[in-house]
Amino acid sequence: MRGWGIALLHLSPDDLGRLRLPDYWAAMDAYSEQVQADRQHQGDLIRCATMMMINLQLKPKDRFKRVQDFWPMPWDPPSEDPGKAIRDMSDAERQSMYNDFLKRLDG
Numbered sequence: 001m002r003g004w005g006i007a008l009l010h011l012s013p014d015d016l017g018r019l020r021l022p023d024y025w026a027a028m029d030a031y032s033e034q035v036q037a038d039r040q041h042q043g044d045l046i047r048c049a050t051m052m053m054i055n056l057q058l059k060p061k062d063r064f065k066r067v068q069d070f071w072p073m074p075w076d077p078p079s080e081d082p083g084k085a086i087r088d089m090s091d092a093e094r095q096s097m098y099n100d101f102l103k104r105l106d107g
Contacts, residue, residue: 004028040075047071 001024005016009027019027044067051070055063064070068079086094 040073043073043075047073 002013002016005011005019005024005027006013008031011019016024047070048067051064051067054070058064068076089097
């Protein structure tokens with residue numbers, strides 16, 4: 001913890017000693033969020049540039065319209081409602097899915 005406080009948060013040993021533990025963890029959370037935002041920004045730049053280079057080589061009808069369709073990333077919002085497929089199932093399909101799940105649980 002001491003190393004993280006000094007190296008990542010640039011705290012002096014004196015400041016680190018006066019810092020309360022909840023404040024330390026809040027600072028570490030803020031640092032983690034900043035690092036994640038930087039990674040996301042770099043990832044978006046790379047995939048956008050890559051998509052543009054790929055699109056140059058494709059016929060206009062085959063080109064990607066959205067960068068999320070070309071290269072999905074974990075931070076992208078889901079493209080469709082995950083519960084939609086289950087809501088669209090018939091009762092018989094749901095029951096069959098439920099029975100398959102129970103069989104897998106029983107081993």
